[in-house]
Amino acid sequence: MGLLTALEGGHGDAADALRIDGRPLSWEQLLGAATAVADRVAGAPALAVLAGPTAETVVATVGGLLAGVPVVPLPPDSGPKERAHILRDSGATLLALPVGASAPDGIEPLPVELTARSSSTYAEPGVEGTAFVLYTSGTTGAPKGAVIRRGAVAADLDALAAAWQWTAEDTLVHGLPLFHVHGLVLGVLGALRTGSRLVHTGRPTPGAYAKAGGSLYFGVPTVWSRIAADEPSARALATARLLVSGSAPLPTPVFDRIAALTGQAPIERYGMTESLITVSTRADGERRPGSVGLPLDGVRTRLVAEDGGPVPPDGETVGELQVAGPTLFSGYLNRPDADAESWTADGWFRTGDVATIGPDGFHRIVGRASVDLIKSGGYRIGAGEVEAALRDHPAVADAAVIGAPDQDLGQAVVAFVIADGAVTGDQLSAFVAERLSVHKRPRRVVLVDELPRNAMGKVLKKQLLELS
Known part of the structure; x- marks a missing residue:
């Protein structure tokens, strides 16, 4: 075949x-x-x-x-x-x-x-x-x-x-x-392998998605956020069988609104250029906000601590996510140095992402180790957890959290937030402290009109570091 x-x-x-x-x-x-x-x-x-x-x-x-x-x-x-x-x-x-x-x-x-x-x-x-x-x-x-x-x-x-x-x-x-x-x-190749019909809308607008009449929809969080804000278009997707989000975490408020308007919760999946897609919620499985589900058939995952030891699958402790299996790339073209840095001695690929794995095997991606694992005052804080807490505030449309250099703490939790209304940074910091551990609260909140993103909707956090 x-x-x-x-x-x-x-x-x-x-x-x-x-x-x-x-x-x-x-x-x-x-x-x-x-x-x-x-x-x-x-x-x-x-x-x-x-x-x-x-x-x-x-x-x-x-x-x-x-x-x-x-x-x-x-x-x-x-x-x-x-x-x-x-x-x-x-x-x-x-x-x-x-x-x-x-x-x-x-x-x-x-x-x-x-x-x-x-x-x-x-x-x-x-x-x-x-x-x-x-x-x-x-x-x-x-x-x-x-x-x-x-x-x-x-x-x-x-x-x-x-x-x-x-x-x-x-x-x-x-x-x-x-x-x-x-x-x-x-x-594209997914349709050419399964034989499903393919409609590429040119631009991923809510109206174009609504008119396409599909059973299976792919989008990134920015696309789903815009659809969630367009109630007629969102309700038009109620006849779809599966709504898939990927490339970045889907904010819980968007997850909930899509579920309410379409009658079904979206599913999330995780992957990289180097590994293709390795972890996903199943069509017939639980669809849990903030979770990308379970490893695909043939894929193995593990979490590794900074000292190289294993991380317990308790759903709380973060570690670097490493993967193995048949979907992995062959290596970087003309870059043996990058290959050496990316693979462990026992053949696992270092994703550079930090995650938690629960006792039931469900994975939650915290973010990139380089920008999303914040070491503040002796604590290890996942930026994604703080972002999710901020997005739970009714006035917050979106948020991105970074660790900014700090002489006292090593890194300070700084949040860049798109918010409606008259909410203040102090109010948002207190809101997080009420929901998470106090040490995870943002030490500084910067209210912005938009967040810098790449073509797939991922926030460019290194640009935010330059602004902090």
Whole structure:
């Protein structure tokens, strides 16, 4: 069985099996156009794809996979320096893009013709072959290319299909960027493996989600927050089977409002570029606010303390989350130094995230160890716990918590808060102290109009550190 089983037949061939920003494609049309791309890229060391929310992105990606050429998604809004680094580091010699778009100097453009057709056939590459080189956000330096095996993609999508009861009877709807794991690997290849219909809305607006008529929806917290604020659009999703949130923690007030308006609680999942999705709530399991559920089939997780010892699964003690299993990447391209830092001696991947695991196995992600594990006055404080407490205040729309350098405490808990009304920072600090341990209260609260975020809705906390 190949990676893209829907293209092998047996799932029907509706004229709009895929609809990408209003452009319909049948499986047959996708296969014909993608095979034409494969004919042009076969043998190339790598294929860069200008990964906008377009049908051309999907066709080019599938074409590279058919030919067994590693696909390198290029964010359409990347700056010249980032773009040049990705193209140079990946070794891509071709850049797939829409007809009429221009390529930067130094790389050959490959215009993608949606009407092109080819009847060539390609042998299915082995599971150890590279499917993608996905570049990380580069928050600690130049982006690193994570090498993702075809077998890792297949294992992850099959495990998610089992966890979410995802079948060819579903219609998947999302409007997420197509240069990340969430939007491209899950949101496109997931449909091409399960055979479900796919509707990509172009932009993830509440109105577009409401009109799509899906049974399965993907979104990030920013998307779900906007839907929760648009009652008619939210109520239109009441006929959906599953609402999935990921890429960042879903605030409990948004979780509760979505549940109230749609009649079902959303599910959350956890993953990284390097690991794909490893932990998720099940479709038929408990949907607990603030929890990402249980490891997927075949995935193992553990928490490790700073001294390397184990962390008890008591739901309270935080530790670094490490994972092992078939969904993990092969390593960083051209970065043996980063590989050495990322893997333990016994073969576990260090995620760099801190989490708790309860006695029932449910995982709660606290945040990044580098910015979300705050060491204040001898205490270890998870920023995510304080953020969740702040969001419980009726005047708070959102919050981000960091540990700012402090001569007395080592780090002081500082909260950046978007709030309505006349609430003060002192009131919010007292609100947290009433719900959590007093030492976890923010020592300073900064009221802001917005929080800096990346394309997937994650707060850029290093920018907040600079403001503190």
